[in-house]
Amino acid sequence: MSETDTALGYEQARDELVEVVRKLEAGGTSLEESLALWERGEELAKVCRHWLEGARARLDSALAAREAAEAADGEGRGE
Template identity: 90%
Template sequence: MAAKTEESTLGYEQARDELIEVVRRLEAGGTTLEESLALWERGEELAKVCRHWLEGARARLDAALSGGEDGAGTADSDD
């Protein structure tokens, strides 16, 4: 349930920036196994938030494009 709350409160850019930081820390190494696992889990949560935002944006774009095509066809027939 925490992921749903996070999806609604964390914006795409914020989640993406935090995910970049998580990846940077994992790639740098020097963390314990426990810290690495916690970072990995956080990264998975952040990736889900980003995916949620991107899927929503794709759906809105698809709707706008399909609506624009219908509108363009109507405008052409009026000319």
């Protein structure tokens, strides 16, 4: 991913990816333009995956912390 791509938020990358797909599906572009669009789409998909994986990691961490707190609370009450 380029530095510019890493600065994109998830919604920005997703919206641009939707536009790239729309252009590719509409056709009417040269082979070179289509390849450039495809490559841009791949980069945007990586950005989206990066954001989603980060969100998944944060959720997993929060759930693990909650479970650990609940387990510690249960031990404190003699459960």
